Amino acid sequence: MRAAIYRGPGEITVEEVPRPEIESPTDAIVRVTHTAVCGSDLWFYRGQSDREEGSRVGHEPMGIVEEVGDDVRSVEPGDRVFAPFVISCGRCEFCRKGLHTSCVNGDSWGGDNGGGQGEYVRATEADGTLVRVPDRHADDEDTLEAILPLTDVMGTGHHAAVSAGVGEGDTCIVVGDGAVGLCGVLAARRLGAERIIAMGHHEDRLELAESFGATETVAARGQDAVDAADDLTNGGANHVLECVGAASAMETAIDVCRPGGTVGYVGVPHGVDDSGLDVFSLFGDNIALNGGVAPVRAYADDLLNDVLQGTLDPSPIFTKTVDLDGVPEGYRAMDEREAIKVLVKL
Numbered sequence: 001m002r003a004a005i006y007r008g009p010g011e012i013t014v015e016e017v018p019r020p021e022i023e024s025p026t027d028a029i030v031r032v033t034h035t036a037v038c039g040s041d042l043w044f045y046r047g048q049s050d051r052e053e054g055s056r057v058g059h060e061p062m063g064i065v066e067e068v069g070d071d072v073r074s075v076e077p078g079d080r081v082f083a084p085f086v087i088s089c090g091r092c093e094f095c096r097k098g099l100h101t102s103c104v105n106g107d108s109w110g111g112d113n114g115g116g117q118g119e120y121v122r123a124t125e126a127d128g129t130l131v132r133v134p135d136r137h138a139d140d141e142d143t144l145e146a147i148l149p150l151t152d153v154m155g156t157g158h159h160a161a162v163s164a165g166v167g168e169g170d171t172c173i174v175v176g177d178g179a180v181g182l183c184g185v186l187a188a189r190r191l192g193a194e195r196i197i198a199m200g201h202h203e204d205r206l207e208l209a210e211s212f213g214a215t216e217t218v219a220a221r222g223q224d225a226v227d228a229a230d231d232l233t234n235g236g237a238n239h240v241l242e243c244v245g246a247a248s249a250m251e252t253a254i255d256v257c258r259p260g261g262t263v264g265y266v267g268v269p270h271g272v273d274d275s276g277l278d279v280f281s282l283f284g285d286n287i288a289l290n291g292g293v294a295p296v297r298a299y300a301d302d303l304l305n306d307v308l309q310g311t312l313d314p315s316p317i318f319t320k321t322v323d324l325d326g327v328p329e330g331y332r333a334m335d336e337r338e339a340i341k342v343l344v345k346l
């Protein structure tokens, strides 16, 4: 089969690799039909995080079940499924408390499991990991493109909103106008927020944020952004979604959080270890920091219901579509910020 391979900073290739096979009774093989390039893929693409050269990439698979092991009960060949960015068993202590990202039987999509940006993946722990799309929606292209972000960014934006404690009638601030921040806006609206202030650097993305439900936007950096948000909220919001991960975004999120409020953070921490997180800024104003890597499997069924009912549609975050051979071009377009998020249709 063919799959995208990381060959070093700035270099993704599509190569012939061994096809994953059933190795354990809990495995399923999925033929990937749709996947995506992630903002988090850009960290290694830019050489800002380590990744083994020659490794397979991608972690947002959707497709058709091709083959299942003897113990798999929840799906069968021919089923339309999608999967979160990590594999989880659904039955351990952490899966049962909705923390699937800490699954003791967990695994990733890389290595022998195939990589999400390739023709086939192996879902170890298929019953815990794969989410089945009902047959009547299984071939509807628009619906599938609205479901695909549930593999990662929509669940992650939702985790930011949940972690920040967003509820009915609340005012919240979303830091970051990438795919996760935009999904955070959708999630905050879905949870009933009355005012949603989207902060970012890109006018076009903030326009999309408005179409997703942001009531106000702030297009500024650093202290200017903090001052603008403070003005709009009279001293900050009780609920802040940090959707970037960079140290500067975390600082901004804490700065715009109202005393006694909560920052829900989901961006993969980046550069925070160099500068250190100023715990005093949390201490002085009793600001809570909540969140972490999003257990998107915990949210997948609820969010899927909303997509299928037509009340949730994150698909506008896909501003470019490529085929498998176009994956390298997809990375380039996201790296150069030509695309918010790239859809890959195999």
Ligand SMILES: [Zn+2]
Binding pocket: 037, 038, 039, 040, 059, 060, 085, 152, 153
């Ligand atoms: Zn991702």
Ligand SMILES: [Zn+2]
Binding pocket: 088, 089, 090, 091, 092, 093, 094, 095, 096, 100, 102, 103, 104, 105, 106
């Ligand atoms: Zn588990």
